[in-house]
Amino acid sequence: MxxxxxxxxxxxxxxxxxxxxxxxxxxxxxxxxxxxxxxxxxxxxxDHRFGLDAAPYFAAKITAARQTDCGSCLRLTIAMAREAGVPMRDIRAMLLDGAKTAPRDIALGRHYAEAVLANDPALPNILAACEARWGKKGVAGLAAATVSGSFYPLLKRGLGHGNTCEPVLAWLAGDAKEESMLETSDG
Incomplete structure (x- = not known):
């Protein structure tokens, strides 16, 4: 007790x-x-990043949380990324425009998590690129992030507490528009 x-x-x-x-x-x-x-x-x-910087670690973790379709888990992971110093503009770029404008490390972290989750045949090449960039320890950090981003949402859903309907991407897009309008009016 x-x-x-x-x-x-x-x-x-x-x-x-x-x-x-x-x-x-x-x-x-x-x-x-x-x-x-x-x-x-x-x-x-x-939560152990194995020496990996916050940006690629959270890119993988956010990608996994998004793939498991739990809005509150995605919001939590975004909040944790922000707390670790990952800029919101980079998180938005990764989630809203397919990482086309995201920094290289974030795009590669996202690409890694997507490949792992989909069991993509290109995974060996992606692993090689990640290992070349961050070493074996960095790949371990990406693996931990991907597991973490999936684990709790799946546990939550399995226990009957899933909530897929929280509109996180709409919130991010709306928040970006508000910031853009503020920047324009300040200029």
């Missing part, structure tokens, strides 16, 4: 920090405390 209470407190604190509903994790803690503790420990691996 005490462990479940501590886990739920930690989940609620995390949720409050990011405006993210951790109710599914709290429910899981009531169902099986030991199992939930193990789920929480997954983050020790998936």
């Amino acid at each position: 005490m462990l479940a209470m501590l886990l739920k407190r930690a989940f609620r604190k995390f949720g409050g920090r990011y405006g993210y509903d951790t109710g599914y994790l709290c429910d899981l803690a009531d169902t099986d405390t030991t199992g939930t503790l193990k789920v929480g420990l997954v983050s020790l691996f998936t």
Whole structure:
């Protein structure tokens, strides 16, 4: 009972920090405390970037969250990327224009995650490009990011708490238009 209470407190604190509903994790803690503790420990691996810069790590993580179609998980991952210093304009470029105008590292991180998730036959070439750019440790960081971006949304959906209808891309596009209008009116 005490462990479940501590886990739920930690989940609620995390949720409050990011405006993210951790109710599914709290429910899981009531169902099986030991199992939930193990789920929480997954983050020790998936949050480890293996020396990879924040931009490509979060590009892979955001791509995976988007592919699993959980709006609140995508918003959470974007908030974490912003907290790590990834510029919002780069996140928008990656999500809204197919990474055509995103910085090279972000585009490659996205391309990696897409290839892994789709089991793309081009994956060996993409892996080689990533390893040439970031080394084996960097590839491990991309793998952890891709797993992380998929893991929690799939767990959440599997527990019956999925929410695909949150319009994150519309929010990003609208936010970009507002910023553009502000820049124009300031100029």
